[in-house]
Amino acid sequence: MEDRVFSSVHSTVFKESESLEGKCDKIEGYDFNQGVNYPKLLRSMLTTGFQASNLGEAIDAVNQMLDWRLADETPVAEDSSEEEKDPSYRDSVRCKIFLGFTSNLVSSGVRDTIRYLVQHHMVDVIVTTTGGVEEDLIKCLAPTFKGDFSLPGAYLRSKGLNRIGNLLVPNDNYCKFEDWIIPIFDEMLKEQKEENVLWTPSKLLARLGKEINNESSYLYWAYKMNIPVFCPGLTDGSLGDMLYFHSFRTSGLIIDVVQDIRAMNGEAVHASPRKTGMIILGGGLPKHHICNANMMRNGADYAVFINTGQEFDGSDSGARPDEAVSWGKIRGSAKSVKVHCDATIAFPLLVAETFASKREQTREPKT
């Protein structure tokens, strides 16, 4: 009798499992006995689990974005134009990449990773917040410093220091920004009145990239590489404060957001036959603006979100890619990944294993 009870309990506790062999990857971390080999260490993340695995998936997704060519789409669509049927043309058509990021990342060193991508025309469209623009320009005039999250606010205020997380930006930096930008607004107003220029946020940012003329700035490279930078919330930041003050001194500068939404959505709508990919760091406006534009073409083909938002409060910032699929912002067939991680850690590592390593491969002669 005891034997029967034992064997039934045994079969309950030790329920026979389905074999995952061959269906799922085995979990295996990096073995430091191999030495400290960074590329291998990064590649091991895919099988390490949790967010390391998500980062590994994100790296895969971005590499797919970079490897895709129209030539991969077989058979050739019947309604293709003559040009689209030409094999060498099909080999040249690549994925269109939208890069979005929030301003805190530009205050951080991730700004230099972004600059690298723009400098080498590795992305096609940029969307950011006002801070994401001015922090880049201000760094060309004066540096941002490393501080600490725990520095007391009242003390910092008395010293004229502004805290962004554990970074510090002195007030004086913004004064320098004001002294630099106001004359540019005067010029722009003059051009508006005399040459009938109708300014938009993206045109203004191209002009600022031209004026800053500094190779450490991603805006400078965006201007040189003709990569549009969209910032529909242009008034919400120090740059907006400057527009506010400028309007008292000399009023009349007009900045048209309607033209820019035509341009932004147009980037997505007219992307075909190219596929589109979204790489979005952080949440908020950049995340939604890029997803919304891609909705206009029935969804992006690739999506990588790197942010720390959570979905329990229903916010768009915390929403997973699957929520975007329900809106038509990402295609059901798309490869999409969310990495729950601070982008200051995840993004440089991702670029190392994707954009940068591919570029290094094409530069070095193969041995």
Add this chain to the structure above:
Amino acid sequence: MSDEEHHFESSDAGASKTYPQQAGTIRKNGYIVIKGRPCKVVEVSTSKTGKHGHAKCHFVAIDIFTSKKLEDIVPSSHNCDVPHVNRTDYQLIDISEDGYVSLLTDNGSTKDDLKLPTDDALLQQIKSGFEDGKDLVVSVMSAMGEEQINALKDIGPK
């Protein structure tokens, strides 16, 4: 040296209409020029140096002639124009049919280039006082080349 007569045009030499003053030192009830108009300051607030750049003074002021509300924001270290505002009293001699007044100046001549004020209350006071035959003295405010009657004094019964 030739025996020519040098003909000099008389002009308002030297007396400038405004003078510069640092924005941070202009207080409530002082005067300031905004968009070319002489104004009296009714409110000043200063925002400290911060994300918006240099410390700035926000002025709310009333045009002394048109009573329109104007505002301006100026960095506190910048200079603003402050108008010279003068007040002179003249005795009212006559009101003409087309609304001009005739005033007695200090040296006994008349000043006839001013119109009646546009402010209704003041206008009524002047008209009724004049019709009653009272001796009226008007206070004329002048700034930046503009003049206007802005107050009335009754110096006593006839």
